[in-house]
Amino acid sequence: xxxxxxxxxxxxxxxxxxxxxxxxxxxxxxxxxxxxxxxxxxxxxxxxxxxxxxxxxxxxxxxxxxxxxxxxxxxxxxxxxxxxxxxxxxxxxxxxxxxxxxxxxxxxxxxxxxxxxxxxxxxxxxxxxxxxxxxxxxxxxxxxxxxxxxxxxxxxxxxxxxxxxxxxxxxxxxxxxxxxxxxxxxxxxxxxxxxxxxxxxxxxxxxxxxxxxxxxxxxxxxxxxxxxxxxxxxxxxxxxxxxxxxxxxxxxxxx
Amino acid sequence: xxxxxxxxxxxxxxxxxxxxxxxxxxxxxxxxxxxxxxxxxxxxxxxxxxxxxxxxxxxxxxxxxxxxxxxxxxxxxxxxxxxxxxxxxxxxxxxxxxxxxxxxxxxxxxxxxxxxxxxxxxxxxxxxxxxxxxxxxxxxxxxxxxxxxxxxxxxxxxxxxxxxxxxxxxxxxxxxxxxxxxxxxxxxxxxxxxxxxxxxxxxxxxxxxxxxxxxxxxxxxxxxxxxxxxxxxxxxxxxxx
Amino acid sequence: xxxxxxxxxxxxxxxxxxxxxxxxxxxxxxxxxxxxxxxxxxxxxxxxxxxxxxxxxxxxxxxxxxxxxxxxxxxxxxxxxxxxxxxxxxxxxxxxxxxxxxxxxxxxxxxxxxxxxxxxxxxxxxxxxxxxxxxxxxxxxxxxxxxxxxxxxxxxxxxxxxxxxxxxxxxxxxxxxxxxxxxxxxxxxxxxxxxxxxxxxxxxxxxxxxxxxxxxxxxxxxxxxxxxxxxxxxxxxxxxxxxxxxxxxxxxxxxxxxxxxxxxxxxxxxxxxxxxxxxxxxxxxxxxxxxxxxxxxxxxxxxxxxxxxxxxxxxxxxxxxxxxxxxxxxxxxxxxxxxxxxxxxxxxxxxxxxxxxxxxxxxxxxxxxxxxxxxxxxxxxxxxxxxxxxxxxxxxxxxxxxxxxxxxxxxxxxx
Numbered sequence: 001x002x003x004x005x006x007x008x009x010x011x012x013x014x015x016x017x018x019x020x021x022x023x024x025x026x027x028x029x030x031x032x033x034x035x036x037x038x039x040x041x042x043x044x045x046x047x048x049x050x051x052x053x054x055x056x057x058x059x060x061x062x063x064x065x066x067x068x069x070x071x072x073x074x075x076x077x078x079x080x081x082x083x084x085x086x087x088x089x090x091x092x093x094x095x096x097x098x099x100x101x102x103x104x105x106x107x108x109x110x111x112x113x114x115x116x117x118x119x120x121x122x123x124x125x126x127x128x129x130x131x132x133x134x135x136x137x138x139x140x141x142x143x144x145x146x147x148x149x150x151x152x153x154x155x156x157x158x159x160x161x162x163x164x165x166x167x168x169x170x171x172x173x174x175x176x177x178x179x180x181x182x183x184x185x186x187x188x189x190x191x192x193x194x195x196x197x198x199x200x201x202x203x204x205x206x207x208x209x210x211x212x213x214x215x216x217x218x219x220x221x222x223x224x225x226x227x228x229x230x231x232x233x234x235x236x237x238x239x240x241x242x243x244x245x246x247x248x249x250x251x252x253x254x255x
Numbered sequence: 256x257x258x259x260x261x262x263x264x265x266x267x268x269x270x271x272x273x274x275x276x277x278x279x280x281x282x283x284x285x286x287x288x289x290x291x292x293x294x295x296x297x298x299x300x301x302x303x304x305x306x307x308x309x310x311x312x313x314x315x316x317x318x319x320x321x322x323x324x325x326x327x328x329x330x331x332x333x334x335x336x337x338x339x340x341x342x343x344x345x346x347x348x349x350x351x352x353x354x355x356x357x358x359x360x361x362x363x364x365x366x367x368x369x370x371x372x373x374x375x376x377x378x379x380x381x382x383x384x385x386x387x388x389x390x391x392x393x394x395x396x397x398x399x400x401x402x403x404x405x406x407x408x409x410x411x412x413x414x415x416x417x418x419x420x421x422x423x424x425x426x427x428x429x430x431x432x433x434x435x436x437x438x439x440x441x442x443x444x445x446x447x448x449x450x451x452x453x454x455x456x457x458x459x460x461x462x463x464x465x466x467x468x469x470x471x472x473x474x475x476x477x478x479x480x481x482x483x484x485x486x487x488x489x490x491x492x493x494x495x496x
Numbered sequence: 497x498x499x500x501x502x503x504x505x506x507x508x509x510x511x512x513x514x515x516x517x518x519x520x521x522x523x524x525x526x527x528x529x530x531x532x533x534x535x536x537x538x539x540x541x542x543x544x545x546x547x548x549x550x551x552x553x554x555x556x557x558x559x560x561x562x563x564x565x566x567x568x569x570x571x572x573x574x575x576x577x578x579x580x581x582x583x584x585x586x587x588x589x590x591x592x593x594x595x596x597x598x599x600x601x602x603x604x605x606x607x608x609x610x611x612x613x614x615x616x617x618x619x620x621x622x623x624x625x626x627x628x629x630x631x632x633x634x635x636x637x638x639x640x641x642x643x644x645x646x647x648x649x650x651x652x653x654x655x656x657x658x659x660x661x662x663x664x665x666x667x668x669x670x671x672x673x674x675x676x677x678x679x680x681x682x683x684x685x686x687x688x689x690x691x692x693x694x695x696x697x698x699x700x701x702x703x704x705x706x707x708x709x710x711x712x713x714x715x716x717x718x719x720x721x722x723x724x725x726x727x728x729x730x731x732x733x734x735x736x737x738x739x740x741x742x743x744x745x746x747x748x749x750x751x752x753x754x755x756x757x758x759x760x761x762x763x764x765x766x767x768x769x770x771x772x773x774x775x776x777x778x779x780x781x782x783x784x785x786x787x788x789x790x791x792x793x794x795x796x797x798x799x800x801x802x803x804x805x806x807x808x809x810x811x812x813x814x815x816x817x818x819x820x821x822x823x824x825x826x827x828x829x830x831x832x833x834x835x836x837x838x839x840x841x842x843x844x845x846x847x848x849x850x851x852x853x854x855x856x857x858x859x860x861x862x863x864x865x866x867x868x869x870x871x872x873x874x875x876x877x878x879x880x881x882x883x884x885x886x887x888x889x890x891x892x893x894x895x896x897x898x899x900x901x902x903x904x905x906x907x908x909x910x911x
Contacts, residue, residue, distance in 0.1 A: 003361035011347035071345035078339035166881040214874040
C-alpha cells in the first residue's frame with residue numbers, strides 16, 4: 001500500500017493544477033499578510049480562503065482526478081491487490097498532497113505571521129477541510145458513473161456546505177426565534193464541517209463580539225476540554241464517514 | 256489436453272445484469288493451459304464483461320469462476336498469475352514510464368524472474384524518463400503490453416492488443432503470444448481484427464447478447480463452416496445467428 | 497449694615513485663625529502613648545487638633561469623628577471593623593483622614609455600613625488610605641466640596657448582594673475624586689444626584705457590576721480614568737451636561753456589558769476616549785445632543801450601538817479600527833450626524849486625493865441588523881451567506897437605515 005501511496009502522491013504533487021493552487025495560495029497569503037497593515041483584516045481574508053476556496057478546489061480536483069484515473073484504477077484492480085488497498089492509497093495520496101499544498105501555500109505563512117493558537121487552529125482547520133472534502137469527492141465519484149454528472153454533484157455539494165446549509169440555518173433561526181437556540185446550534189454546527197471550523201476559528205478571532213449570549217454559550221462549550229474533544233471527534237467523523245461509505249461502495253463496484 | 260490439472264479457468268453458469276441489459280447469461284467455459292482463446296462477438300455481446308469477471312472487476316450476480324481450482328470471489332492473490340493488457344491504457348499523467356514499471360514491480364514484488372523481452376523490443380528502455388501524458392496512444396499500448404508480460408504470469412488476458420500498435424510492434428507482440436502459448440500458458444484475446452488472430456489462436460469463444468454461443472477449437476470451427484480463414488468462418492457464423 | 501456684617505465675619509475668621517494657631521495641638525496614639533485608642537484621643541481633642549496614629553491594629557468599633565480634626569496614620573495603622581461595625585463615621589466639617597488601612601467593615605444593606613462615611617458635612621478630605629474588605633468603601637451623603645484622593649479600595653466579594661460600592665456619593669456637590677484605585681466592589685464609583693464634580697485619574701477595574709455608575713448627576717467631568725474589565729462596564733443614566741475626556745474603557749465583556757452605556761443623557765461631550773475590546777464600546781439609548789470627537793474604537797464587538805431613540809448625536813473624526821461591527825442599530829430612522837470618521841472597513845476610493853472618500857460609508861451591516869433581532873444568528877458570523885447578504889444590502893439597501901452613513905469618510909486615520 002505504501003508503494004502506491006508514494007507513486008500517487010508524487011504524481012499529484014507534480015500536477016500542474018496542484019502546483020498552481022499552491023503558488024496562488026502562497027502569493028495570496030503572503031500578500032494578505034504583507035500588504036495589509038491591519039492583522040485582523042489579513043486573517044479574515046485568509047479565513048474566507050480556507051472556508052470557501054479550499055473545499056472547492058479539493059472537492060473538484062479530487063473528483064476529476066478519480067474519474068481520470070478510471071483506467072488506472074482498473075489496471076490496479078487487475079493486479080494482486082485488495083480493492084481496499086487501492087482505494088485507501090488513492091485517498092491517502094490525494095489527501096496528503098492537497099493538505100501539503102495547503103500547508104505550504106497558506107499554513108506556513110500563517111504560522112510565520114501568527115505563531116499563536118489562532119494561526120495553529122486555522123492550519124488545523126484548513127488541513128482537516130482539505131482531507132474531508134477529498135473524502136466527500138471520492139464518495140461522490142464512486143457513486144456516480146458519469147463524469148459530468150459527478151462534477152455537477154460535487155459542485156452542488158460544495159454549494160450546499162458553504163452556502164445553502166447556512167441559509168437553512170438562518171431560516172430555522174428566523175422560524176424558531178422565540179426558543180433558546182444556542183445549544184441546538186452547537187449540534188447543528190456539527191452537521192457541517194465548514195461551519196464547525198468557522199465557529200472554532202471565530203471564537204478565537206472575534207472574542208469580544210462572540211461574548212454576547214450566543215457567543216458565551218459557544219465559548220463555554222468549545223472553550224472547554226470537552227468541547228475541543230467534541231469538535232475534533234466531529235472533524236474526524238467527517239473525515240472517516242465519507243471515506244468509509246465510499247470504500248464500502250468501491251469494494252462491490254463493477255468497474 | 257483437457258486433463259483436470261490443465262484447467263486454469265472454469266466459468267460456471269456465470270450471469271451478470273447491468274440494469275436491463277443482460278451482459279452475461281449463464282456462461283460456462285473451461286480454459287486450459289497452452290490454449291490461446293479468442294473471444295469473439297459483436298459489440299456489447301459481453302466479451303469485456305467476461306474478462307472483467309475473470310479479473311474480479313465485475314462481480315457476477317450468479318454462478319462462479321474458479322482459477323486453478325479456487326473460487327475467485329473475495330480473493331485477490333490469484334491475480335498474481337494474470338497479466339492483463341487493457342483496451343485503453345491510461346496511467347497517472349505525471350509518472351514516467353520508468354516509474355510505472357517500478358510501481359508495478361513494487362506492487363507485484365514477485366519472486367518470479369522478470370520477462371523484459373517486450374520492454375526491450377518496444378524500445379521502452381530508451382524512453383524510461385518520458386511522462387505518460389506526453390506519450391502517444393500507441394506507445395501507451397506498448398507499455399500496457401509490456402506490463403502484461405513482465406511478470407511471467409500463467410494467464411494472459413489481452414483486450415484488443417493490436418489496436419493502435421504499429422505493424423512492427425504488432426508482429427513482436429504476436430510472436431510473443433505464440434511463444435508464451437507454446438510454453439504452456441493460457442492466453443485470452445479479444446479482438447476485432449480477426450485476420451490478426453489467424454496464426455495465434457487455438458480456440459474460439461463466440462458470444463452474442465451475453466450468451467456464449469459456442470466454444471470450439473479452430474479446427475472444429477473451420478470444419479463446421481467449411482472456411483479456411485477465421486474471418487470468413489466467423490462471418491458465416493454471424494450470418495447464421 | 498452690610499459693611500458691618502463683613503467686618504464681623506472678617507474678625508471672626510481672624511480670631512478663629514488666631515485661636516487655631518495658638519491652641520492647635522497634636523495628640524499621639526499608639527501602644528506606647530497615653531492614648532492607646534483613637535477614641536480616647538478624640539475625647540480630649542478639640543477642633544483643629546491633629547491626631548497622629550502609629551502603626552498597629554485598632555479595633556475602635558465605630559469611630560465617630562465629630563470634631564474638625566486631622567486624623568493621620570503613620571505607616572498605615574490598621575482600623576479593624578471586625579466585620580460588624582462601620583469603621584469611621586465623619587460628622588464634622590473639614591475633617592482630614594489620611595494614611596490608614598481600613599479593613600473588615602460589617603455588612604448591612606439597611607445601614608449601608610462603610611469603611612468611611614461622611615454625613616452631610618463639607619470640606620472633608622479622605623486621602624492615601626487603603627480600604628480592604630469593606631462593604632461600602634467611602635460613602636458620602638449630602639456633602640459639599642469634599643476631596644477623595646489616592647485611596648486604594650479593594651473588596652473580595654463575589655456576589656452583588658454581598659458587596660457595596662467603592663466610592664459612593666449621594667446628593668453631593670463639588671466633589672473631587674482623584675487618583676483612586678477601586679477593585680472588587682459592586683460599582684467602582686457610584687454617583688447619584690451629584691453635581692459640579694470632577695473624577696480624575698481613577699482606575700476602576702474588576703468590579704462586579706459597573707466600573708462607574710451614575711444617575712441624575714449633572715455637570716460632572718470624567719477625565720483620564722481607566723475603566724476596565726468590570727462586569728458591565730460603565731453605566732451613565734439620566735444626566736445632563738457631562739464631559740468625558742481621555743478615559744480608557746477596556747475589556748468589558750459579556751452579553752449585557754458595554755464600554756459605556758449612555759441612557760437618557762443629553763448635552764454630553766466625549767473626546768479623546770479610547771475604547772478597546774468591549775462587547776459593545778458604546779451603547780446609546782435615548783441620548784441626545786452628544787458630541788463625540790477624536791475617540792478611538794479598537795477591537796470591539798460593536799463600536800457603537802445606537803438605538804433609534806437617540807437624536808442629534810454627532811460623531812466626528814473618530815477612528816474605528818478592527819471592530820467586528822462598527823455600528824448597530826434597531827431602527828430605520830436616524831437623526832444623527834456622522835462625518836469625517838476613519839473606518840478601517842471602508843473600501844471606497846479618493847479620486848481627488850483630499851483624503852476624504854468619494855462615496856459614503858455605511859457602518860451598519862445587514863448582518864448586524866439580523867443579529868440585533870436574532871442574537872442566535874451570531875453563529876453564522878463570517879459565513880459566506882452573511883457576507884453575501886451584506887454585499888447585496890450594500891448595493892440595494894433595504895433593512896439598514898438609509899441615512900445612517902458617513903458622507904465624508906476619511907481615507908487615513910482621523911488623528
